[in-house]
Amino acid sequence: MTTLRKDVVVVGGGPSGLSAAWQLRHLDILVLEQRDRLGGRLKSSPRGDYWLNYGGHLFPGAGSNMHDLTQQLGLEVIEIPGLKTAMSFAGKVYKSKRVEAYPFLLPMTLRERFDLVKVGTTLMATVARWQRVAKERPGERPSARRERIAAFRAGETFRDLLGRPSRRVDEIFQSAARRAAAEPEQQSAGVGVALFGAVWSGKKDNTALNLHGGSGMFAAAMARELGDRVQLGATVTLVEETADGVHVVYRVGDAEHEVLADQVVVAVPAHFARTMVRDIPADVDEALRVPQYGSWVGMTMLTDEPGPMPYDDIYAMTTPDRTFDMFFNHANPVQGPGRRAPGGSLMCYAGGATATRLLQLSDEEITELYQREIFELFPALRGHIVESHIQRWTIGGTYRSVGDASFEPVLRYAAEPAHRIRFAGDYFAPLGQMEVAVTAGKDAAEAVIRDRAGAHQRRFGSVKPR
Ligand SMILES: Cc1cc2nc3c(=O)[nH]c(=O)nc-3n(C[C@H](O)[C@H](O)[C@H](O)COP(=O)(O)OP(=O)(O)OC[C@H]3O[C@@H](n4cnc5c(N)ncnc54)[C@H](O)[C@@H]3O)c2cc1C
Incomplete structure (x- = not known):
């Protein structure tokens, strides 16, 4: 077993872990991510002028921590001109900017x-x-x-x-x-x-922007900036505080490794955090049970239509008359008026109980079902789907249910000084979103920096900057 020594280990390479790592990049850090890519539930792949989107895509606007991060990374955020309040109802598409108009528009x-x-x-x-x-x-x-x-x-x-x-x-x-x-x-x-x-x-409405090139650009930029301070394919199994520091045990393939860190930021879903971290204070451990997780089953599609489509002016559509719940036209932000290039990129997904049901089906069955229902709405799309992928997010979204114990002990613990293990993730708010994740990661990193300064002062009697 190899033992490394680091200032800080960040467990999890999703938005919260990457946000923490970015704040701590001046230190000797290591990011451990179990997947073979960074980004967590933000995932996209480029396809010429378009991109296929699989996960989170609506980025918060100026004034948010996520927006600051994209600017520091030199990423381009773009406005979404398309309608986000379209609806399919009884087999037809309705387009209204004002949701209040629907009671009068829909055939009811x-x-x-x-x-x-x-x-x-x-x-x-x-x-x-x-x-x-x-x-x-x-x-x-x-x-x-x-x-x-x-x-x-x-x-x-x-x-x-x-x-x-x-x-x-x-x-x-x-x-x-x-x-x-x-x-x-x-x-x-x-x-x-x-x-x-x-x-x-x-x-x-600048609250929902896109990243030009797709949300995967965020992870790609972070991978470039953090370089070999990221270890992919590394599944952390244990985080334990000892007299020497915090021991982090992880597996890469069949090999087990160990790192000893001054501090650790654990930025994985709450229930994973509970299982990997040893000796969490009882009330914090109990509070980490509070965040609930639900699934989404999505289908992302690359299309090759030669010209305009009936959904060109739509970005997001609620689809209560379909098996899927939402339909997205991810090409909308790059297809402004008068520049309608051929082809496009679409996505749809179902959540909640429908997703749980769909998870029992094969990819082929889900594709067949989703595509049939999309063609019913947009017959002109038939024959123009050139690529189609099913994405199963078993840990898709985090939310709170009723009757849960209080999450407050986690928030209190996060605000306390001198902890060597800190938590972060989108589960810090009742509704998980990338801004929550990035803010929790940033807060955890700032606490780490404060703790280091405090420890330095106690030892040497002066505050070391950062
Ligand atoms: C389909 C979909 C659509 C969404 N749409 C939006 C949207 O439009 N806007 C928005 O704001 N949010 C959206 N979200 C939510 C957003 O993606 C999440 O809130 C955000 O990714 C959470 O970041 P996180 O870092 O907390 O968790 P994650 O993104 O889940 O990252 C956690 C990371 O930890 C890693 N990990 C887990 N266990 C271990 C282990 N043992 N060892 C090492 N690594 C581990 C995981 O592999 C993962 O990479 C969407 C999510 C999905 C799935």
Whole structure:
């Protein structure tokens, strides 16, 4: 067994681990990632002017930590001109920028229209309240804001908030709710409201951008910058604090390795963190059980149509009348008006209970099902799918359910000084998103830097910069 010595080991090469590694890049660090690539649930592959997208793709705008990171890495973020609120209903595509218009646009019975207005109005009022709660307050600690957001409507399910509208209306909200990889019955009302809040962000919408070239550019840039400080194919099995430092045991192929680090940032999904880290304080360990994880089953497609398609002005469409819940046109940001090049890139996915069902099927069966339903909506696409891949995200999205114990001990622990093992991940908020992951990674790295300065001061009586 080989033993290395490092200042900091980062476990996990997803957005949270990479964000931590970036902040700590001036130190002697090692990033251990079990997959053969960086990026975690951000994944794409280039295809000429387009890219195939498999995972996260909507990047937060200026003012976010993720945006700062993309700028520091020299990456190009692009606006998405297409509609993000399209909907397929009863086999037809409807395009409205204003979701409030749908009760009048969709072919519905009077009862259904009434239900859609009623649920929609309740949801909008709750989203407005959530937006007020989520707003940063001058001088407050980030953890206080996090706790406030986490507490919002945490004691009831999203189903409680939606009630039981008529079937086709319910299907609209179910599809939208599965963007949290869970059914309305499984997720808290706070999670469901945060999902809608993210889409109905109001005013100028710079909250959802794309990375030019695909979200995989983020991992590619990090791989370039971090170089041999990243070890791929390294599965960490143990993180244990000892008198000498923190021991990290990992496997590469059949070989077991060990690193001794001053500090470790564990940036993997919460339940993995619990199993690999030894002797976690009991309340923190209990709180790491709180984040729930749900699946998504996606299909990504490269197309070769010679000219315009009926979805050219759409970026995202909710599809309550399909097996999949969402449909994305990933070529939209690079196909502005008047520059419609041939071909394109599409993606669709199902979450929650549908994803759990689909995971039992073969890739061929899912492809057959998804493509048949896409062709029903867009017959012009028939014969133009040149590449198609199924992506199974068994750990797709993280969310909170009702009745869970409090997550607060993890947040408190994260804010405390002098821990040698720190946690980070998108599970730090009730609804997992890349911004949550990157912020948690950055916070963990800053705590590491503070701890190092504190340790230096205790030893030498002066503060060493960074
Ligand atoms: C289909 C899909 C669509 C999404 N859309 C969006 C979106 O539009 N906008 C948005 O903000 N978010 C989106 N997300 C969510 C976003 O991708 C995640 O919030 C983000 O990737 C979480 O980052 P993370 O670093 O916390 O976890 P991850 O990305 O899961 O990274 C964790 C890493 O740890 C590694 N790891 C796990 N165990 C070990 C081990 N034992 N040893 C070593 N390494 C280990 C994993 O391989 C992984 O690379 C989407 C996700 C999916 C799947």
